[in-house]
Amino acid sequence: MAILKTEEFTVNIGPQHPSTHGGFHVVVNLDGETVTDAYCVAGYLHRGLEKIAESRTYAQFAPYCARLDYLGAQNPALGYVQTVEKLMGIEVPERAEYIRIILAELARVASHLVFVGSFALDFNGWTPIIYCFRDREKVLDMFDMVCGQRLTTSYMRIGGVADDLPEEFFPAIRKFLDEMPACIDEYDGILTGNEILIGRCKGVGILTAEQAKDWGISGPNLRATGINYDIRKVEPYGIYDRFDFEVPVGTAGDTYERYLMRVAELRQSLRIIEQAVNALPEGPVRTKVPKVLKPEPGEVYHRIESNKGELGFYMVSDGSDKPYRLHIRGPSFVNVAPLPELARGGNIQDVIAVLASIDIVLGEMDR
Amino acid sequence: MGNVEEKLETTPAVPPETKKPVAPVQPPAKIVKPGELLKVMEGLKAEGYDYLNNLTAVDYPEYFEVVYHLFSYEETGKKSVIKCRVENKKDPQVPSVCSVWNSANWQEREVYDLMGVTFTGHPNLKRILLTDDFVGHPLRKDYQLDGEV
Numbered sequence: 145m146a147i148l149k150t151e152e153f154t155v156n157i158g159p160q161h162p163s164t165h166g167g168f169h170v171v172v173n174l175d176g177e178t179v180t181d182a183y184c185v186a187g188y189l190h191r192g193l194e195k196i197a198e199s200r201t202y203a204q205f206a207p208y209c210a211r212l213d214y215l216g217a218q219n220p221a222l223g224y225v226q227t228v229e230k231l232m233g234i235e236v237p238e239r240a241e242y243i244r245i246i247l248a249e250l251a252r253v254a255s256h257l258v259f260v261g262s263f264a265l266d267f268n269g270w271t272p273i274i275y276c277f278r279d280r281e282k283v284l285d286m287f288d289m290v291c292g293q294r295l296t297t298s299y300m301r302i303g304g305v306a307d308d309l310p311e312e313f314f315p316a317i318r319k320f321l322d323e324m325p326a327c328i329d330e331y332d333g334i335l336t337g338n339e340i341l342i343g344r345c346k347g348v349g350i351l352t353a354e355q356a357k358d359w360g361i362s363g364p365n366l367r368a369t370g371i372n373y374d375i376r377k378v379e380p381y382g383i384y385d386r387f388d389f390e391v392p393v394g395t396a397g398d399t400y401e402r403y404l405m406r407v408a409e410l411r412q413s414l415r416i417i418e419q420a421v422n423a424l425p426e427g428p429v430r431t432k433v434p435k436v437l438k439p440e441p442g443e444v445y446h447r448i449e450s451n452k453g454e455l456g457f458y459m460v461s462d463g464s465d466k467p468y469r470l471h472i473r474g475p476s477f478v479n480v481a482p483l484p485e486l487a488r489g490g491n492i493q494d495v496i497a498v499l500a501s502i503d504i505v506l507g508e509m510d511r
Numbered sequence: 512m513g514n515v516e517e518k519l520e521t522t523p524a525v526p527p528e529t530k531k532p533v534a535p536v537q538p539p540a541k542i543v544k545p546g547e548l549l550k551v552m553e554g555l556k557a558e559g560y561d562y563l564n565n566l567t568a569v570d571y572p573e574y575f576e577v578v579y580h581l582f583s584y585e586e587t588g589k590k591s592v593i594k595c596r597v598e599n600k601k602d603p604q605v606p607s608v609c610s611v612w613n614s615a616n617w618q619e620r621e622v623y624d625l626m627g628v629t630f631t632g633h634p635n636l637k638r639i640l641l642t643d644d645f646v647g648h649p650l651r652k653d654y655q656l657d658g659e660v
Contacts, residue, residue, distance in 0.1 A: 460569055
């Protein structure tokens with residue numbers, strides 16, 4: 145029998161591929177179907193946001209933040225305006241704080257719905273994304289009511305929010321809160337016990353707690369490894385300390401648990417929204433702040449629990465009306481770094497599963 | 512444009528209702544010399560700072576400052592800010608802390624890419640956000656931007 149000549153070969157996943165969820169590029173070396181090595185190429189969506197920030201006033205930069213995580217834009221925008229507020233010692237009216245929480249959690253719901261839908265899609269499961277996008281549409285319709293925008297909402301303002309909630313928002317959110325638990329049961333029913341999903345995910349791409357700490361992982365990916373660390377609990381920003389909710393924590397740290405975390409967080413977000421809507425006080429929604437903000441020279445680091453993990457803003461002021469330096473610590477950027485380590489030794493199809501479960505958004509990763 | 516700016520300038524910078532001392536927003540930073548950085552960082556990790564959350568750099572007129580924000584996953588109240596100043600602006604070099612926390616790997620590459628600080632001992636110090644053939648480091652203050660920004 146003739147000896148077959150075999151050799152390792154290199155496959156490019158992306159930058160144009162549905163499973164990379166944006167312009168992201170993974171180069172894998174294969175021995176048959178086994179990944180011997182992998183490396184990531186980032187930066188396809190780099191827009192130089194940090195440099196742009198240096199030539200914009202503090203208020204002007206806020207809309208750019210919606211372009212960080214466009215799947216749940218309220219969260220990065222909230223992080224940015226809170227950073228400026230922290231730097232200047234601006235207080236936000238009560239009503240605005242509650243509105244911020246409602247919208248930030250709705251954004252988390254929207255982002256996690258995209259995750260659940262596209263996660264299943266990466267395993268060729270076409271049903272869940274239809275359900276998820278049906279429900280995400282309800283969130284986006286509410287954003288449209290409140291902000292006039294569906295994705296890049298630009299609603300958070302330094303000192304509060306842009307405008308009060310419209311009348312029609314309240315019946316819509318009540319209806320949403322009534323319907324949503326059954327909808328989550330639906331995805332749960334289709335996906336969580338699904339044998340194909342379990343086969344593709346369980347025990348795949350295990351990230352241990354030690355590895356997660358070493359790589360600085362945050363968000364649901366971290367909690368799937370068993371570490372209970374959520375900024376909303378450990379360093380509550382805004383008024384998160386007033387709400388009763390649980391932080392879902394896993395044990396195995398595999399792809400399957402990273403998925404479970406998101407589904408569990410969907411339910412917790414609904415709990416927070418319900419409490420916030422019930423407790424919403426009357427009053428103004430915005431403090432008077434000057435048109436031109438000139439913080440005292442100084443610096444601040446503020447972090448929030450964004451949709452994908454910990455989003456940090458490091459801001460240095462030199463006393464002028466523009467930031468001297470703004471650094472954005474994007475959770476997607478940090479979370480995806482161990483991908484080669486998780487991919488090595490597995491099958492090529494596992495790379496798709498692991499990447500999907502890390503849940504990256506390129507706007508925030510490449511900035 | 513000039514007119515608008517003039518009008519805006521006349522708005523008082525801080526209105527009476529928000530005028531109050533700025534809260535101490537973070538613990539005072541510890542300034543470390545590049546030569547001592549690795550030792551300090553290893554010591555901090557042994558003290559329980561197992562979470563290198565953020566690593567970035569700022570270009571000041573006299574020096575580059577590499578900033579590290581450290582936290583702890585277990586003792587959640589712990590936080591520390593370390594700053595490493597490099598006065599050699601022509602060829603700034605700071606030891607890499609990849610051997611202490613892997614999370615420094617990509618973040619140091621980003622700082623190298625955009626700010627041009629070299630991290631000695633980094634396992635793979637290559638550009639990460641910009642293309643390999645890009646010239647210059649855009650986050651430096653002397654970087655010439657072309658066009659209107």
